[in-house]
Amino acid sequence: MYLELLRDWDTQYSWGSAALAFLYCRLDRESTRTKYTSSLCGFVWSLPVWMWERLPVGRPVVKNPDNPNPNLHEGLHDQDPYRRPTISYCWDQVHVYIGSSHGRYKCYVNELDTLTVEQVFWWPYDNDRDFNINGMCTCDNLLWRARCPMIFYYVVEWNFVDRVAMQFGKLQGIPIEESKETITKLHRFSRRNNQDISDWANKYNHWISMWNQREMFVESENRPHNDSAYQKYLVWYGQHYRFKLKPGWTQEEWDELVSEDTSHAEGYHAFNMVVRETIRSQVDYAAMHDELGREFLMCMNNSTKSSPRRCII
Known part of the structure; x- marks a missing residue:
């Protein structure tokens, strides 16, 4: 299924949006399961990297804070921006915690439920590191704020960037509310239940058309963040979702x-x-x-x- 896409590498598929769409899909489905055998698949390693960069929960301890990246390539590949280390390189040399998964789960739930807004580091990725990051990490930064559907075969997941404007240093307003019926209908689709569909491009023609026009859906809000607007957003969020896991x-x-x-x-x-x-x-x-x-x-x-x-x- 996936190897077919590698026949012509020059086609330049959007691998990043496809991986993110599939990860969102699996997070949605796995979070509703309760069996001990339930697991998560997809582009999973990107999730802890995002979490460690932003949340002080479950974050591993760097072995040597004064020299966090001892295996730095000494700038050997700085001439080629696509051979430089990525953001995940920041978490290469850390202490690995070994212990009861049940105990760690309780610990994470407790820490997440007591987390405050001030403890979250929202700002976007930048070059403020002790090394030059890979060019792939920022090459599409103009599209980071495109509020559009991301597609991977049978998976269609919205990129709701208007809900995390603070992550881009922008004013957090009240998000646009998508039709719950539309979102639920998209989440019902699965490859297993729709094996008679072979042409997903035709099935999702509407969403693909929106993706092809993604430059038109980039958020236009450029006012800087302020706490007053964010408090109003938290009120809206509390009316629609829950703040606590337990x-x-x-x-x-x-x-x-x-x-x-x-x-x-x-x-x-x-x-x-x-x-x-x-x-x-x-x-x-x-x-x-x-x-x-x-x-x-x-x-x-x-x-x-x-x-x-x-x-x-």
């Missing part, structure tokens, strides 16, 4: 957890026993972290209302 405690659960009445403090004792019994392993602390944060903000707001003086912490 739901927080209800008020009843929290009241039971902090109750001083031992006959009603079953939640506290249960949580306390879990902490004691899971020595050197992970517990779900994100929910308590969020609740304590809300309680702290409530106390701060109440103290500010009752006294005009500013608090010193």
